[in-house]
Amino acid sequence: MNSLEIYDSEGTFIEFPISTIELSKLTLLKDKLVKKYLWKINDRGWGDGTSAQTATLKSNFINREMISIEMLSLAKLGIYKKYLEGDDYMHWISHPKMFTKHGLKTFDSFLKFATHKFTLEYDFKKMIPIKY
Numbered sequence: 001m002n003s004l005e006i007y008d009s010e011g012t013f014i015e016f017p018i019s020t021i022e023l024s025k026l027t028l029l030k031d032k033l034v035k036k037y038l039w040k041i042n043d044r045g046w047g048d049g050t051s052a053q054t055a056t057l058k059s060n061f062i063n064r065e066m067i068s069i070e071m072l073s074l075a076k077l078g079i080y081k082k083y084l085e086g087d088d089y090m091h092w093i094s095h096p097k098m099f100t101k102h103g104l105k106t107f108d109s110f111l112k113f114a115t116h117k118f119t120l121e122y123d124f125k126k127m128i129p130i131k132y
Helices: 025-040 074-086 101-117
Strands: 020-022 064-066
Touching: 020 074, 025 074, 074 101
Parallel strands: none
Antiparallel strands: 020 064
16 A cells, blocks of 8 residues: 555554654753753854744653654764664764754764764665565
């Protein structure tokens, strides 16, 4: 069947869900302090300050959020690394207008860790099992 609305394990559509992480209260506090400091030193997103009405990067759970470059900070870097070590799939969602210097620098640090330790695949076509 070729319908997005009906689940079919033999269908042609493949879902690549966005990964989420769980955050402790301590991590949330550390992240808040880091972001407050970054705001004070004017390390803010590169957007124009306006946005469309969209869903937030937070999940429906208070202590969970979607994995993304703009949400990544030094306070969460260890959690992102631990996630990758425990799972062979990590899907990010990001909005370039929300990128900050700190976020990109932290993402660079994460990528250095990941490429040193793992073989990364960016091509979704290569992640699809071939059916004969």
